[in-house]
Amino acid sequence: MTQESDDDIIREMLPAFLEEANEQSDALEQLMLELEADPGNQALLGALFRCAHTIKGSAGVFGLDRVVGFTHHVETLLDLMREGTIVLTPELSTLLLQSNDVIRMLVQGVHDDQIVAPQDLVLRLQQAAHMAPHSDTGQQDGSAKSVIEVFANSTTTGSVSWRVEVRFGVDTFRHGIDPLTLIAYVRSLGHIPDIVCDTPSVPTLDAIDPESCHLGLVFTLDTEASLEEITDAFKFAREDCELIITPERVHAASDAPPATQASQAAAPAARHQRTGATGGATGAGDDGGFIRVQADRLDDVINLLGELVIAGSGASALARQTQQRALMEANRHVTRLIEGIRNSTLKLRMVPIGDTFARFRRVVRDTAAELGKEVSLEIVGGETELDKAMVERIADPLMHLVRNALDHGLETAAQRQAAGKGPQGKLTLSACHEAGNVLIRIMDDGRGVQRDKVLQRAWDRGLITRGAVPSDAEILNLIFAPGFSTAEQVTNLSGRGVGMDVVRSNVEALRGSVTIASDTGQGSCIEIRLPLTLAIIDGFLVGVGQSKFILPLDSVAEVIANRSTEATFDSHGRSYFELRGQFLPLVNLRTLYALDAPPPKLSSVVVVRAGAHRYGVLVDALLGQHQTVIKPLGLMLRSLRGVSGSSILGTGEVALIFDTTSLGQLAANPQAMPSPPKLSVGATSPIDTPHLSERHP
Amino acid sequence: MQAPHALPDELTIFTASEWLPQCQAWLRASAEEAEVCEVLAVDAQAVVEIDAAGLQLLLSLSNSLEKAGRRLDLLSPSPVLSDACCALGAASLLCRPDTKEAA
Numbered sequence: 001m002t003q004e005s006d007d008d009i010i011r012e013m014l015p016a017f018l019e020e021a022n023e024q025s026d027a028l029e030q031l032m033l034e035l036e037a038d039p040g041n042q043a044l045l046g047a048l049f050r051c052a053h054t055i056k057g058s059a060g061v062f063g064l065d066r067v068v069g070f071t072h073h074v075e076t077l078l079d080l081m082r083e084g085t086i087v088l089t090p091e092l093s094t095l096l097l098q099s100n101d102v103i104r105m106l107v108q109g110v111h112d113d114q115i116v117a118p119q120d121l122v123l124r125l126q127q128a129a130h131m132a133p134h135s136d137t138g139q140q141d142g143s144a145k146s147v148i149e150v151f152a153n154s155t156t157t158g159s160v161s162w163r164v165e166v167r168f169g170v171d172t173f174r175h176g177i178d179p180l181t182l183i184a185y186v187r188s189l190g191h192i193p194d195i196v197c198d199t200p201s202v203p204t205l206d207a208i209d210p211e212s213c214h215l216g217l218v219f220t221l222d223t224e225a226s227l228e229e230i231t232d233a234f235k236f237a238r239e240d241c242e243l244i245i246t247p248e249r250v251h252a253a254s255d256a257p258p259a260t261q262a263s264q265a266a267a268p269a270a271r272h273q274r275t276g277a278t279g280g281a282t283g284a285g286d287d288g289g290f291i292r293v294q295a296d297r298l299d300d301v302i303n304l305l306g307e308l309v310i311a312g313s314g315a316s317a318l319a320r321q322t323q324q325r326a327l328m329e330a331n332r333h334v335t336r337l338i339e340g341i342r343n344s345t346l347k348l349r350m351v352p353i354g355d356t357f358a359r360f361r362r363v364v365r366d367t368a369a370e371l372g373k374e375v376s377l378e379i380v381g382g383e384t385e386l387d388k389a390m391v392e393r394i395a396d397p398l399m400h401l402v403r404n405a406l407d408h409g410l411e412t413a414a415q416r417q418a419a420g421k422g423p424q425g426k427l428t429l430s431a432c433h434e435a436g437n438v439l440i441r442i443m444d445d446g447r448g449v450q451r452d453k454v455l456q457r458a459w460d461r462g463l464i465t466r467g468a469v470p471s472d473a474e475i476l477n478l479i480f481a482p483g484f485s486t487a488e489q490v491t492n493l494s495g496r497g498v499g500m501d502v503v504r505s506n507v508e509a510l511r512g513s514v515t516i517a518s519d520t521g522q523g524s525c526i527e528i529r530l531p532l533t534l535a536i537i538d539g540f541l542v543g544v545g546q547s548k549f550i551l552p553l554d555s556v557a558e559v560i561a562n563r564s565t566e567a568t569f570d571s572h573g574r575s576y577f578e579l580r581g582q583f584l585p586l587v588n589l590r591t592l593y594a595l596d597a598p599p600p601k602l603s604s605v606v607v608v609r610a611g612a613h614r615y616g617v618l619v620d621a622l623l624g625q626h627q628t629v630i631k632p633l634g635l636m637l638r639s640l641r642g643v644s645g646s647s648i649l650g651t652g653e654v655a656l657i658f659d660t661t662s663l664g665q666l667a668a669n670p671q672a673m674p675s676p677p678k679l680s681v682g683a684t685s686p687i688d689t690p691h692l693s694e695r696h697p
Numbered sequence: 698m699q700a701p702h703a704l705p706d707e708l709t710i711f712t713a714s715e716w717l718p719q720c721q722a723w724l725r726a727s728a729e730e731a732e733v734c735e736v737l738a739v740d741a742q743a744v745v746e747i748d749a750a751g752l753q754l755l756l757s758l759s760n761s762l763e764k765a766g767r768r769l770d771l772l773s774p775s776p777v778l779s780d781a782c783c784a785l786g787a788a789s790l791l792c793r794p795d796t797k798e799a800a
Contacts, residue, residue: 173710179749183784195786202753204761205721210713210754217786 009176010062014110017058021067021107024051026359028100032093033361039088049078050228054235055103061236067106070117073125074099080129095124097362159190161248162221162230167198168241172213177237179215186233190223220248295388298348305338305345306536306629310648312338313627317651339627342536349389350532353431353440354382356395360402364427367406374413374423375406380430386438386532390510394440394530397503397514401442401526402427404500409446409524419521421445433532437512437554440528449518451475457484476516480504511644513610513661529661539628539647541655542606543621544589545597548655550628550647551617555660557609559622562602567618574667577616579607586616587667592642610660615667617658630657642666703740704771704778708751716751720758727767737762741771744778752781755790 028051035044052075059067074096080086102117109115164186168179186192198216208214221230227245234243312335319331357379368375410425417423428443451472458478459466470478478484482501507514512530531537531552539550560579567575573591576583584607590599597620605616630645637643637656644659702723705712727737737758759769771778774791782790 173750178710180752180781180785181748187784195784197756197786199756199760199787199789202756202760204764205717205724205757206761208717208754208757210717210750210757211710213749213753215749215753215785219786 013176014062017062018107018110021055021058022104024055025100025104025107027051028055028103029097029362030358032096032100033365035088036090036093036365042082045078045082046228049075049082050232052078052103053232055107057232057235059107062110064106064110066116067103067110070099070106070122071103073122073129074103077125077129086128092128095121095128097365099125159222159224162223162227163218163246163248164221164230165216165218165244166234166237166241167216168213168237170209170212170214172215172237172241173211175237179213179217179237182234182237183217183219186221186230189225189230189233190221192219192221195219293348298345301345302349302536305342308338309342309536309627309629313649314651342627346387346532346536349387350385351388351391352383352385353391353438354379354384356391356398357382357429357431359395360398360429363399363402364406367403368410368425371406372412373406373410373425375410375425375427378426378428380428381432384431384433384438386530390438390530390532393506393510394528397506397528398429398440398442400500400503402429405442405444405446405524405526409444409448411447415447419447434529437529437531440530441525442528443523443525445523448520448522448524449476449479449516450520454478476518479516480514511659537628537630537657539626539657540606541623541626541649542604542617542619543623544593544619545595547589547593547595547597548623548649548653549589549619550626550655550657551606551608552658552660553625555608555610557607557614560605560607560616561622562604564602572666577605579614579616584615585664585667586618587663588618590618592666608658608660608664610664613664613668615664617663617667626655628655628657702738704744706743707746708744708754708778709746709748710750713750713754716754720754724758724761724765727762728765735767736770737767738770738772741774741778744775747778747781749785752785752787752790756787759790 028048031044031048031051035041035048038044052071056068056071056075059071077086077092077096081088081092086092099121102121106115106117168177172179183192183195196218198218201216202208202214223230230245231243234241237243316328316331316335319327322328361377361379364375364377405427410427411419411421413423416425426445428441430441430443432439454475455469455478458464458475458481459468461484463478463481463484464470480500480503484500504514507528507530510530512528514526514528516524516526518524538553540553540556542549542551567577567586567588569575569586569588569591571591573588573593575586575588577586578584586605589595590597600620603618603620604622605618606622607614607616626647626649628647631647633640633643633646637646640656642658642663643656644662645657647655647657649655705716708716723737723739755769755771762769769790771790774782779791782788
């Protein structure tokens with residue numbers, strides 16, 4: 001019975017192990033790359049060793065001998081590096097990164113007996129660790145025994161007395177962990193002269209759940225093992241174990257380990273390291289406690305919340321009609337609360353983009369090496385948060401852009417020096433929040449886009465009429481045209497002509513936009529703007545005739561209310577108006593969407609900001625702020641330009657939500673400057689100082 | 698003294714729930730004969746398999762008895778049980794507080 005149950009538990013816990021092993025493997029890679037920049041960093045070396053050690057230890061519990069056997073070699077090497085016996089070289093770094101790939105492969109292939117570690121890599125690892133290949137060949141030792149050996153081997157200081165206080169979480173037994181076995185294991189690290197169980201904390205029979213754990217222990221541990229090794233022993237007690245280890249005294253006269261109090265909820269070390277990887281320094285921090293929640297449960301909540309927001313605004317509208325003050329006040333309170341819940345709930349889905357960025361370190365390193373270029377990667381604003389779904393879906397386009405920059409943008413060292421630049425190219429990935437959007441930039445200081453080549457290619461490919469010379473900005477935008485590639489030499493990285501157009505369509509599918517700026521010889525900058533979330537936005541409700549439209553509130557720069565309309569519009573509803581001495585495009589929704597209602601005497605202009613551009617939208621009525629739950633457009637409306645979605649108002653009416661970028665393109669009319677603008681605008685409350693000098697592309 | 702109660706051979710997480718009612722029954726029984734005896738004697742020689750959950754159940758029984766002014770007396774504990782008690786710092790389960798009887 002016990003055997004069967006063990007198997008069941010192992011089968012149940014295996015997915016969690018796989019996930020954790022992958023996290024550890026990711027952390028290992030990031031730490032490795034950080035170590036390259038800072039080879040002597042003991043904190044990084046320690047963290048690296050722990051990653052490998054954790055993978056090996058957990059794999060041992062699950063009897064995954066191939067993972068254990070291979071990771072053992074990596075661990076040995078890392079241990080020697082930690083001790084300072086071996087110094088990191090670029091070759092060693094590559095070897096360890098390749099080994100990490102193999103670990104990942106072995107972990108993913110736990111069910112497939114065919115997947116084994118390449119023997120040559122094992123040999124190279126052994127050679128690197130100065131081990132004779134015949135003395136310790138391959139895939140043997142796997143169990144906890146070898147872990148113990150490692151502990152015994154890796155002692156560098158004398159015996160220390162530690163006072164260990166551990167309180168097991170209620171689910172300890174259910175997680176298949178037996179504190180008795182765990183203590184037996186800890187005992188193997190050294191000597192436990194005294195141990196006391198906190199017996200009074202065990203509930204009486206009328207209150208106890210016999211399958212919950214209520215045990216707390218205090219003991220002294222005399223051991224030569226390091227603090228990390230002691231902490232590692234409790235790793236499998238996982239999240240729900242409180243562990244406090246304090247040094248009591250040092251027995252041997254050797255230098256003592258850093259005698260600090262290590263208090264942590266013994267959670268997987270990977271999380272600390274993952275945050276550390278993006279933030280810079282690694283160190284023991286408090287995990288704060290994580291709960292893993294299935295994404296679809298969260299989506300259910302967000303969907304319900306969407307309905308609640310709609311129902312809430314319906315109730316508010318009704319309350320206003322009754323003109324009962326108390327009811328209106330109560331409704332306002334409810335609305336505020338809903339807003340609070342909305343914000344908190346959406347935050348649950350927010351993750352920092354840094355983890356995604358950090359993945360590119362390896363890509364940049366390997367790709368640059370393959371192309372024979374020297375490239376340094378700088379990551380800025382990794383803590384910027386955006387919706388998890390968005391992060392997942394932006395990773396591929398980013399990958400392509402990064403490879404593109406490495407392949408086409410950055411030059412080789414010789415080319416750079418010939419151009420009077422430093423030999424090392426620089427690639428910067430940055431993210432920041434900007435007006436309700438996330439702005440991601442991929443910048444390089446390479447050769448920039450060669451406009452003549454782009455133009456030539458566009459002619460050759462028939463993308464534009466041969467001989468036509470569009471504006472600079474338009475030439476740059478040709479890069480995003482389908483079937484475009486300028487690579488003189490098609491490499492296996494990019495340059496197959498599938499890419500930039502796919503990048504653009506992927507970004508646009510996320511209601512985002514992508515633009516490129518480039519100075520010949522100075523480098524390029526690609527900007528991706530993404531909305532923070534796909535679910536709900538703060539909207540600004542406007543009316544034209546009977547129709548209602550919503551502009552994202554963050555994009556509304558200012559409003560010019562109740563002006564008499566004298567501008568003449570072309571057949572597409574386009575015109576220009578003057579705002580404090582600047583001409584901005586103006587779009588008339590009535591003409592653009594052929595709305596029937598007669599125009600009122602007075603209209604308002606909403607000045608909208610889309611990226612670096614601004615334009616005006618002429619509307620009949622300003623209806624104020626509105627919490628907008630975004631619903632996708634039906635098939636029939638999907639081709640409607642300028643609109644990104646729809647929303648249901650509290651009254652049951654449908655309002656279309658503008659996509660400010662594409663509406664801006666509709667508003668701009670670079671070909672024909674219309675007759676002098678008639679709608680002159682006086683003093684308004686400026687929200688930003690206009691600095692518009694560009695022509696709209 | 699003849700032990701009216703005996704521990705099973707397996708006291709683990711897999712049997713703890715089954716044994717909880719038994720322990721509760723012992724507790725009730727001992728309450729009824731409180732005047733007769735303030736010690737609940739349990740034969741512990743059969744235990745061949747025990748884990749922390751099993752030990753916790755014994756601690757719970759002991760605490761319940763103590764709350765009622767009585768105590769648990771494990772008679773001839775098996776080596777497995779003794780080792781487990783010592784290992785988890787619960788050796789107090791094994792001791793017979795003779796002082797109390799003297800008082």
